[in-house]
Amino acid sequence: xxxxxxxxxxxxxxxxxxxxxxxxxxxxLDASPPLPTISDKIDPHDEEFWSIVREHFPLTHDRxxxxxxxxxxxxxxSIHALQSRIDxxxxxxxxxxxxxxxxxxxxxxxxxxxxxxxxVAYTRNTTEGVNIVCNGLPLQKGDEIITSTHEHVGNTVxxxxxxxxxGIVMKVFEPSMRSAQENIDRIEELITKKTRALSISHxxxxxxxVLPVKEIGNLAKANNLWYxxxxxxxxxxxxxxxxxxxxxxxxxxxxxWLIGPKGTGLLYVSKDMLDVIxxxxxxxxxxxxxxxxxTGEVHLNPTAQRYExxxxxxxxxxxxxxxxxxxxxIGMENVWGRVHAMGTALKKGLNDLGVEVLSxxxxxxxxxxxxxxxxxxDRGDLQSFLWEEYKLxxxxxxxxxxxxxxxxxxxxxxxxxxxxxxxxxxxxxxL
Ligand SMILES: Cc1ncc(COP(=O)(O)O)c(C=O)c1O
Numbered sequence: 001x002x003x004x005x006x007x008x009x010x011x012x013x014x015x016x017x018x019x020x021x022x023x024x025x026x027x028x029l030d031a032s033p034p035l036p037t038i039s040d041k042i043d044p045h046d047e048e049f050w051s052i053v054r055e056h057f058p059l060t061h062d063r064x065x066x067x068x069x070x071x072x073x074x075x076x077x078s079i080h081a082l083q084s085r086i087d088x089x090x091x092x093x094x095x096x097x098x099x100x101x102x103x104x105x106x107x108x109x110x111x112x113x114x115x116x117x118x119x120v121a122y123t124r125n126t127t128e129g130v131n132i133v134c135n136g137l138p139l140q141k142g143d144e145i146i147t148s149t150h151e152h153v154g155n156t157v158x159x160x161x162x163x164x165x166x167g168i169v170m171k172v173f174e175p176s177m178r179s180a181q182e183n184i185d186r187i188e189e190l191i192t193k194k195t196r197a198l199s200i201s202h203x204x205x206x207x208x209x210v211l212p213v214k215e216i217g218n219l220a221k222a223n224n225l226w227y228x229x230x231x232x233x234x235x236x237x238x239x240x241x242x243x244x245x246x247x248x249x250x251x252x253x254x255x256x257w258l259i260g261p262k263g264t265g266l267l268y269v270s271k272d273m274l275d276v277i278x279x280x281x282x283x284x285x286x287x288x289x290x291x292x293x294x295t296g297e298v299h300l301n302p303t304a305q306r307y308e309x310x311x312x313x314x315x316x317x318x319x320x321x322x323x324x325x326x327x328x329x330i331g332m333e334n335v336w337g338r339v340h341a342m343g344t345a346l347k348k349g350l351n352d353l354g355v356e357v358l359s360x361x362x363x364x365x366x367x368x369x370x371x372x373x374x375x376x377x378d379r380g381d382l383q384s385f386l387w388e389e390y391k392l393x394x395x396x397x398x399x400x401x402x403x404x405x406x407x408x409x410x411x412x413x414x415x416x417x418x419x420x421x422x423x424x425x426x427x428x429x430x431l
Pocket of ligand 1: 069070124125126127128151152154155201203204205230231232233253
């Protein structure tokens with residue numbers, strides 16, 4: 001059923017592309033075979049299926065792309081949706097914005113988060129979502145916030161600046177690789193009477209560690225804390241249910257695992273937090289109904305749209321909607337099954353090579369991001385070697401002083417590429 005739906009989606013996009021001579025990728029999409037139609041559950045090792053998925057991306061085969069944690073590659077269907085909407089709108093010089101369009105794409109985003117469309121706001125990236133939450137929370141001098149040492153700069157600077165300017169207090173824990181429980185314990189140890197909020201990544205940028213977000217949610221609830229999750233490395237990689245996790249807000253990027261256009265992001269804010277997380281930057285679209293300069297009457301939008309303001313590029317979000325639909329057509333369980341299996345194979349191979357794997361060994365805490373380092377080899381030298389000799393596009397990890405190399409594996413990667421990474425790392429042992 002799901003495969004059949006996917007086939008329909010890609011066929012529609014193909015038809016659209018054929019009329020678009022300016023898109024250089026049209027030829028390739030025309031040549032990409034439809035996905036076979038079988039069952040709902042797709043075997044992570046079904047190379048025939050996943051190689052067809054790969055053909056839906058213009059991503060070059062001249063190098064091996066292993067940096068989805070930095071930026072995701074978009075499928076033709078998304079690129080076409082974006083480009084054709086730009087073409088269409090530039091001919092008439094209109095924004096293309098409509099409530100209906102906005103809502104229809106938020107319905108898809110809601111399926112990624114596991115929330116209602118009214119709880120979704122569009123942003124430019126994860127960092128913007130972090131800023132909306134960090135600066136919108138009613139925190140006062142002396143209020144404490146708990147976060148980890150493995151956070152990305154995007155979920156760090158906003159809090160640090162608020163600490164510097166307003167005197168909130170950041171408390172940090174070092175994520176433990178030993179057990180999920182140890183992380184819960186480390187957070188619990190930091191909670192005091194002054195603690196107001198938790199801000200952590202679902203999947204850490206540094207090692208791809210999957211933190212026990214639901215259990216941390218229980219802890220937040222028991223201690224009456226606001227709970228924010230940086231989901232830059234999780235949305236689009238795995239199925240999500242933010243209501244079940246029990247977080248108050250969850251930010252992500254459209255341009256990483258969601259494989260959408262660059263410069264897009266999504267922010268979930270639970271309905272009961274809309275009046276708590278103040279909308280600081282507001283304008284057209286944040287308000288609703290009548291406003292009056294004389295009486296001072298003004299009303300914020302009753303949904304998470306209150307965090308959006310002014311003109312934005314609708315083609316970007318149309319493209320994001322197409323990317324999300326592409327992922328949903330495959331099914332987030334299937335995406336997660338595939339990428340997790342590749343992560344497992346890579347981790348096992350690295351372990352066998354005797355390389356130090358910095359990512360968690362426990363399968364429940366591991367994602368499709370695997371970070372490793374080699375004794376006596378500098379991160380920069382290793383990254384250069386992998387690129388120059390093997391054309392592997394990796395990312396160096398300086399966060400938490402780890403000095404490692406990060407490999408991110410998404411649906412356009414393959415077990416064959418995992419083998420190539422392992423061969424390259426084996427060769428690097430001679431460095
Ligand atoms: C965990 C995490 N948070 C935030 C960001 C920042 O994302 P963006 O540049 O889309 O704001 C990243 C980017 O890699 C990340 O890994």
